[in-house]
Amino acid sequence: MVAALGGGAALRLVLAAAKPGxxxxxxxPAAAFGTSVNSARVAVNGxxxxxxxxxxxxxxxxxLPGMLGSxxxxxxxxxxNLNKKLFTVVAWDPRGYGHSRPPDRDFPVDFFERDAKxxxxxxxxLKFKQVSLLGWSDGGITALIAAAKYxxxxxxxxxxxxxxxxxxxxxxxxxxIRDVSKWSERTRKPLETLYGYDYFAxxxxxxxxxxxxxxxxxxxxxxxxxxxxxxxxxxxxHGEKDPxxxxxxxxxIHKHVRESRLHLMPEGxxxxxxxxANEFNKLVEDFLQ
Numbered sequence: 001m002v003a004a005l006g007g008g009a010a011l012r013l014v015l016a017a018a019k020p021g022x023x024x025x026x027x028x029p030a031a032a033f034g035t036s037v038n039s040a041r042v043a044v045n046g047x048x049x050x051x052x053x054x055x056x057x058x059x060x061x062x063x064l065p066g067m068l069g070s071x072x073x074x075x076x077x078x079x080x081n082l083n084k085k086l087f088t089v090v091a092w093d094p095r096g097y098g099h100s101r102p103p104d105r106d107f108p109v110d111f112f113e114r115d116a117k118x119x120x121x122x123x124x125x126l127k128f129k130q131v132s133l134l135g136w137s138d139g140g141i142t143a144l145i146a147a148a149k150y151x152x153x154x155x156x157x158x159x160x161x162x163x164x165x166x167x168x169x170x171x172x173x174x175x176x177i178r179d180v181s182k183w184s185e186r187t188r189k190p191l192e193t194l195y196g197y198d199y200f201a202x203x204x205x206x207x208x209x210x211x212x213x214x215x216x217x218x219x220x221x222x223x224x225x226x227x228x229x230x231x232x233x234x235x236x237x238h239g240e241k242d243p244x245x246x247x248x249x250x251x252x253i254h255k256h257v258r259e260s261r262l263h264l265m266p267e268g269x270x271x272x273x274x275x276x277a278n279e280f281n282k283l284v285e286d287f288l289q
Contacts, residue, residue, distance in 0.1 A: 037079060041099070044121050050099035051092040051122065055084035059155070059288060060128040062119060063091040064139030066161065067207050068200065070098025073190050074136060077277035083285055090131075092122055094142075096203070098194065105203050107210025112138070112222060116146040120153060130155050132232075132288055136273060137161040137245070141222055144253070147234070148226035157230070158284050160237035161270050163249035164227060164256075166220035171212060173244055178208045227256035234260040235287045237280070239268025261287075 041048040052071045061082070065074035071091025082089050094115045096105025108114070119142060123131050132155045135143030140162025147154045163170065180188055180201045191200050214222045234257050238250035254262040263283060265272050273280040 039099075042122065042125055044125055045118055047095045047100065047103060047118075049092060049095065049118060049122050051090050051126075052079060053088065053090050053126075054079055055082070055086075055088045057083065057085055057087040059086055060088045060090065060123065060131045061288070062123055062131050062133055063089065064115075064119060064133060064135040064142050065091070065093070065097070066137030066139055068097060068191055068195070068203060069093075069136070069139070070194065072098070073194060074139075075273075077274060078134070078281060078284075081277065081281055086285070086289065088128075090123065090126065090128075092119060094118065104199070105206065107206055107213070109213050111210060112141050112145055113149075115142040116149060120146055120150050124153075132156040133158070134284065135159045135162065137270065144230065144257075145223050145226055147232050148223070148229035151229065151231040154232045156233045156235075156288055158235045158237065158287060159253070160239070160272060161242060161245050162236075162253065163222065163245055164224040164253055165222055165249075166211065166214040168215075169246060170220075171215055174208045174211055177244075178205055180204050224252070224256065227253060228258070230257045230260075233287075235283075236260055236262045237265065237268075237272065237283065238262065239265050239270065239272040241267060242270045242272075244270045 037052050037054045039050065039052050041050045043049075050070075063071060063075045063078055065071065070093040071079065075091045079089060079091055093100040095118060096103055115138075130153055133143040133146060135141070135157070136159075140159035141164070143157055143159050144162065144164065147157050177183070180191075188200075194200075195203070214220055236250050236254050236257070238245075238247060240247065250262060254260050265276060265279070268276060
């Protein structure tokens with residue numbers, strides 16, 4: 001869902017001669033993070049996916065952003081502060097988001113499955129043997145699907161702000177964010193800077209239409225049928241003041257993902273990993289070790 005934190009510097013996109021598996025270096029925001037952060041694009045499944053990478057640890061982590069999100073807008077405190085000796089952290093931009101453009105983002109009914117396959121194939125292209133997933137909002141849905149469909153490849157998973165199905169209440173919430181001109185400037189500005197107003201506004205409308213597709217399916221199903229297939233240790237974090245994803249979604253995922261843990265943050269909202277970054281990062285590091 002809505003995912004935004006201050007923007008980073010524009011990246012220099014160098015694409016023309018890229019071939020499958022070829023890494024195209026970019027100018028990234030390394031100085032802003034005070035540590036080495038490499039940015040590149042690599043050909044995966046017919047598109048060029050942008051990612052940021054930092055750290056030298058044996059344990060690989062993939063950060064999966066929310067709707068309209070990217071590594072730089074959604075995961076600044078995680079890219080900067082997760083333990084670089086324990087973890088190698090990769091933050092990706094799904095196709096049509098961030099700097100994984102072209103193509104423009106579209107929302108066929110299987111877009112979450114497509115993102116899950118792209119994410120796993122990206123990490124395999126980067127030669128990681130196994131990975132853990134940190135998925136926020138739409139990225140949490142993508143993580144659940146990836147964990148269910150590629151169980152031997154996923155070590156552990158942390159998700160927050162995710163839902164496995166769409167209800168009437170959700171549909172009303174989605175409709176309320178359709179018009180980006182009504183968003184707060186603080187939320188809107190980074191994405192407007194990243195995309196330009198027209199692409200940002202158009203893609204948000206397309207996302208609302210895309211997510212509402214699931215309401216037409218039995219039980220509003222996105223991935224509820226896949227939850228029992230998740231085998232990895234899973235931590236579900238929920239902000240009890242999240243205005244976008246009601247508590248019952250976290251409870252449902254917790255109930256149907258075997259031996260998962262549910263951690264509630266009483267003051268947390270949808271962006272709890274940004275607002276309470278230190279607490280969140282410690283929670284994640286303790287769980288992943």
